[in-house]
Amino acid sequence: MAEESILTDEFLRQLIDVGEADVLVGVPTYNNAATVGQVVQTIRAGLLKYFPRERAVIVNADGGSRDQTPELVRGASINDLQHSTDLTALRTLHSISAEYPGGPATGTALRTILASAELLRASACAVVSPESTTIEPEWIERLLRPVYKGNFDFVTPLYRRHKFDGLLMRNLVYPMTRAFYGKQVREPYAAEFSFSGQLASHFLGQEIWTHEVGQAGTEIALTISAITGGFRLAQSFLGAKPHVDARAADLVAAMRQTVGALFWSLEPNFSIWSAKSDSQPIPTLGAAQEVTLEPLRINRKRLFSMFRSGVAELEPVLKSILSSSTLTELQRISALEEDDFLFGDELWARTIYEFAASYHKAVISRDHVVQALAPLYRGRAFTFLVENREASGEQVEQNVEDFCMTCERLKPSLLELWNGRK
Amino acid sequence: MPMSQDQLWYKDAIIYQVHVRTFFDTNADGIGDFRGLAQKLDYLQDLGVSAVWLMPFFPSPLRDDGYDIADYFSVHSSYGNLDDFKSFLQAAHERGIRVIVEMVLNHTSDQHPWFQESRKSQDNPKRDWYVWSDTDTKYHGVRIIFVDTELSNWAWDPVSKAYYWHRFFSHQPDLNYDNPAVREEMWRVMKFWVELGVDGFRLDAVPYLVEREGTSCENLPETHAVLKELRAKLDQHFPGKMLLAEANQWPADLRAYFGEGDEFHMAFHFPLMPRMFMGLKLEDRKPITEILKQTPQIPASCQWCLFLRNHDELTLEMVTDMERDYMYDQYAIDKHMRINVGIRRRLAPLLDNDRRRIELMNGLLMSLPGTPIIYYGDEIGMGDNIYLGDRNGVRTPMQWQGGWNAGFSGADPESLYSPLVLNPVYGYQAVNVESQKRFDHSLLSWMKRIIKVRKANPVLGRGSIEFLYPANHRILAYVRQLDKESVLVVNNLSSTAQAVELDLRRFKGNILIEMFGRNIFPRVGDLPYLLTMGPYQFYWFRLRKI
Numbered sequence: 001m002a003e004e005s006i007l008t009d010e011f012l013r014q015l016i017d018v019g020e021a022d023v024l025v026g027v028p029t030y031n032n033a034a035t036v037g038q039v040v041q042t043i044r045a046g047l048l049k050y051f052p053r054e055r056a057v058i059v060n061a062d063g064g065s066r067d068q069t070p071e072l073v074r075g076a077s078i079n080d081l082q083h084s085t086d087l088t089a090l091r092t093l094h095s096i097s098a099e100y101p102g103g104p105a106t107g108t109a110l111r112t113i114l115a116s117a118e119l120l121r122a123s124a125c126a127v128v129s130p131e132s133t134t135i136e137p138e139w140i141e142r143l144l145r146p147v148y149k150g151n152f153d154f155v156t157p158l159y160r161r162h163k164f165d166g167l168l169m170r171n172l173v174y175p176m177t178r179a180f181y182g183k184q185v186r187e188p189y190a191a192e193f194s195f196s197g198q199l200a201s202h203f204l205g206q207e208i209w210t211h212e213v214g215q216a217g218t219e220i221a222l223t224i225s226a227i228t229g230g231f232r233l234a235q236s237f238l239g240a241k242p243h244v245d246a247r248a249a250d251l252v253a254a255m256r257q258t259v260g261a262l263f264w265s266l267e268p269n270f271s272i273w274s275a276k277s278d279s280q281p282i283p284t285l286g287a288a289q290e291v292t293l294e295p296l297r298i299n300r301k302r303l304f305s306m307f308r309s310g311v312a313e314l315e316p317v318l319k320s321i322l323s324s325s326t327l328t329e330l331q332r333i334s335a336l337e338e339d340d341f342l343f344g345d346e347l348w349a350r351t352i353y354e355f356a357a358s359y360h361k362a363v364i365s366r367d368h369v370v371q372a373l374a375p376l377y378r379g380r381a382f383t384f385l386v387e388n389r390e391a392s393g394e395q396v397e398q399n400v401e402d403f404c405m406t407c408e409r410l411k412p413s414l415l416e417l418w419n420g421r422k
Numbered sequence: 423m424p425m426s427q428d429q430l431w432y433k434d435a436i437i438y439q440v441h442v443r444t445f446f447d448t449n450a451d452g453i454g455d456f457r458g459l460a461q462k463l464d465y466l467q468d469l470g471v472s473a474v475w476l477m478p479f480f481p482s483p484l485r486d487d488g489y490d491i492a493d494y495f496s497v498h499s500s501y502g503n504l505d506d507f508k509s510f511l512q513a514a515h516e517r518g519i520r521v522i523v524e525m526v527l528n529h530t531s532d533q534h535p536w537f538q539e540s541r542k543s544q545d546n547p548k549r550d551w552y553v554w555s556d557t558d559t560k561y562h563g564v565r566i567i568f569v570d571t572e573l574s575n576w577a578w579d580p581v582s583k584a585y586y587w588h589r590f591f592s593h594q595p596d597l598n599y600d601n602p603a604v605r606e607e608m609w610r611v612m613k614f615w616v617e618l619g620v621d622g623f624r625l626d627a628v629p630y631l632v633e634r635e636g637t638s639c640e641n642l643p644e645t646h647a648v649l650k651e652l653r654a655k656l657d658q659h660f661p662g663k664m665l666l667a668e669a670n671q672w673p674a675d676l677r678a679y680f681g682e683g684d685e686f687h688m689a690f691h692f693p694l695m696p697r698m699f700m701g702l703k704l705e706d707r708k709p710i711t712e713i714l715k716q717t718p719q720i721p722a723s724c725q726w727c728l729f730l731r732n733h734d735e736l737t738l739e740m741v742t743d744m745e746r747d748y749m750y751d752q753y754a755i756d757k758h759m760r761i762n763v764g765i766r767r768r769l770a771p772l773l774d775n776d777r778r779r780i781e782l783m784n785g786l787l788m789s790l791p792g793t794p795i796i797y798y799g800d801e802i803g804m805g806d807n808i809y810l811g812d813r814n815g816v817r818t819p820m821q822w823q824g825g826w827n828a829g830f831s832g833a834d835p836e837s838l839y840s841p842l843v844l845n846p847v848y849g850y851q852a853v854n855v856e857s858q859k860r861f862d863h864s865l866l867s868w869m870k871r872i873i874k875v876r877k878a879n880p881v882l883g884r885g886s887i888e889f890l891y892p893a894n895h896r897i898l899a900y901v902r903q904l905d906k907e908s909v910l911v912v913n914n915l916s917s918t919a920q921a922v923e924l925d926l927r928r929f930k931g932n933i934l935i936e937m938f939g940r941n942i943f944p945r946v947g948d949l950p951y952l953l954t955m956g957p958y959q960f961y962w963f964r965l966r967k968i
Contacts, residue, residue: 091706
């Protein structure tokens with residue numbers, strides 16, 4: 001039986017009306033009415049300001065919102081059907097919306113946007129989060145221009161972030177992606193990014209869409225696909241990223257989407273990552289990563305206690321994943337008092353590699369492997385917060401860099417485990 | 423062929439714009455003449471045009487291609503004499519072709535005897551026929567039109583030691599329309615030509631007739647009063663004659679030139695023209711529908727005049743800065759192509775000699791509401807010479823055939839009033855009437871066909887317009903309606919094939935009949951009417967309820 005298309009007939013009709021496009025901005029949504037209006041209006045302003053002559057389109061892939069989100073997106077259109085047309089715009093700007101089947105899933109949303117890009121033969125495409133309320137029109141230029149005019153295929157963002165924002169990114173996703181694939185992509189799992197039409201077609205053809213990673217964590221799979229496919233990468237400074245107050249329950253989901261996708265990618269890309277022994281920077285456009293230092297309340301005690309209880313409660317699971325020396329060391333530090341606690345770079349890197357190898361060997365359910373890493377990550381996050389409590393932005397960045405180097409140095413241990421019998 | 427007696431004849435007209443000088447030279451002096459124009463009337467009749475608009479042919483020092491008139495009651499000796507003109511006029515009328523004469527009301531040449539008198543002394547009876555001042559600060563802030571050549575609207579006259587006002591070149595002093603004697607004399611000029619038999623006037627540069635301190639000196643009520651006075655006299659003494667306004671203004675300002683049907687019969691729709699080119703390049707109907715939305719209703723007896731190209735630059739005064747930059751980048755990347763605030767190029771080179779685009783643009787010209795004007799040579803796709811000065815690059819000799827001087831003149835090539843276009847793409851050996859007459863698929867033959875279809879369907883000249891807004895913005899679709907006649911026009915502005923769904927429910931039950939091939943298309947039903955269109959394709963459908 002033929003696979004059901006993710007593009008409904010109605011959406012296909014809208015794409016026909018849009019026709020060929022030069023630039024496309026995708027907005028994946030699900031009940032984002034509170035913020036999406038402002039975001040799409042800013043996208044529209046960015047397109048009018050920086051791409052006034054190009055054929056541009058805003059494509060909303062919606063997971064079934066019931067709060068008028070699609071209507072708000074469609075309101076960004078500029079066409080001659082409206083009573084007062086926008087005289088500042090040279091041409092029609094379509095802002096179209098599609099409800100993709102299967103309920104909300106970021107991967108399906110991205111696939112819808114990629115498919116739109118391919119069908120519209122867009123040269124440059126950007127994806128923007130509907131929650132990025134700090135977006136400015138310049139983001140659109142900084143994302144699209146390097147692809148449209150700069151010959152890059154994939155552009156990831158750099159943000160001005162608080163030093164304690166993006167902890168998972170700093171302590172796991174960035175260092176590990178870098179160590180595995182040899183490219184220093186600072187935000188490999190981003191809410192904003194851009195890509196070429198060529199990369200869109202390449203990625204659409206990947207065998208991921210029937211896997212879990214095709215539903216969630218697809219963004220990091222796209223980053224990895226861009227790296228392993230030999231596409232030209234860059235990162236572009238956008239601006240401030242709003243602080244997201246993540247709840248504890250979100251962590252497991254975030255681990256699945258990032259770590260799960262990252263571990264999953266190791267399987268098909270073994271020949272590529274196993275040959276990389278160091279990493280290379282990618283071109284940075286605009287400012288480098290900026291770190292802000294204003295006070296931010298984070299419940300460190302809770303992180304610490306969840307780490308402790310996790311190590312204790314998950315001992316049988318951890319035994320099947322970790323080497324005895326690593327587990328022993330984790331148990332040792334879990335017994336320390338808060339003030340003495342230190343989850344160091346080497347132990348954390350070794351832990352992640354052992355989890356990756358166990359994921360590969362599927363010693364237990366792969367999903368359980370990823371979930372079991374969550375409490376350990378909390379311990380590492382605790383150390384990061386404590387270590388950097390008084391640190392300047394530069395120091396924080398240096399500490400992240402040191403950890404990355406540790407990961408690269410210890411990478412051979414993963415290869416040993418990968419090829420080992422257990 | 424008798425001419426229609428309908429007083430609204432201009433609504434159904436196909437106007438052909440030509441300069442006598444450029445068309446055909448019978449005395450081998452290198453300059454076209456009235457006898458030559460008369461000889462070529464059969465060609466114009468065969469093409470299907472119903473009116474000829476003659477650019478200024480009066481005695482003139484020709485420092486502005488005849489727009490600097492030195493005598494309003496005669497013919498420039500290079501073009502023949504008044505008898506030649508009368509013969510031409512009679513021959514045109516015999517072929518059912520009306521003649522529209524260009525009349526420059528706003529200014530004269532500085533060589534005109536009126537100005538020579540006026541400058542002699544402050545108390546000369548003709549002194550007040552022009553606008554004089556002791557200073558050059560009056561009417562401060564009024565825009566300069568020829569920005570490439572003029573620094574001020576005032577010029578110092580060393581003879582009378584005063585400044586005179588000129589909105590165009592400094593050798594073209596503006597007449598003073600506050601002076602009743604001037605108004606009376608200009609009416610006498612028009613009466614002279616109407617009594618000879620001309621059918622209408624294209625009045626040049628009409629917004630600038632009257633000046634008032636603290637204003638832009640454009641479109642003033644006093645100017646409209648002058649024009650209404652002329653129209654009233656024309657209607658009273660010569661009913662059925664037509665006045666066409668040249669007023670390069672925004673639609674809202676243009677509207678006033680129609681008055682309540684008591685000023686001009688027709689006016690050029692200047693803002694539409696660049697937007698047609700813009701829409702084509704953008705592959706987007708928005709610029710066209712947008713400007714037509716802004717176009718006010720005009721009295722029932724009035725009509726817009728539409729054109730693609732003319733003797734002037736493709737003017738970009740009536741566009742925004744962003745639109746102007748876009749047009750320059752898309753259509754005039756070579757600086758030689760630019761002059762003043764516009765682009766000095768002919769139709770075919772503007773459209774990269776792409777036959778499909780040339781046809782589409784002519785299709786729009788013939789189907790949008792208004793009377794179309796064809797600029798001489800554009801019906802065969804003539805090229806231009808951007809290296810000639812001023813706007814002379816689009817005023818080169820008509821290309822009749824591939825032989826000596828393109829069949830334009832028997833003179834030595836060096837003595838022609840203008841060099842011929844010689845390049846391999848647009849040169850007269852490649853593009854000429856004779857070769858195009860031999861083939862049914864030539865541009866000339868195609869132009870004949872579309873003119874024929876247009877003339878056979880008065881709805882295209884007189885009908886109302888209603889835009890359809892299909893979601894595919896590359897498709898410009900509209901319905902023209904007059905009484906029980908309805909024509910559906912669908913244009914693909916894109917370089918690629920397009921699918922479009924049209925909401926034609928209110929025409930449910932009608933059959934679509936394609937007007938060129940007369941083929942029947944499916945009946946309109948409840949569902950959106952699906953059409954697929956090739957690159958730059960357009961359809962004209964008659965809607966028939968049978």
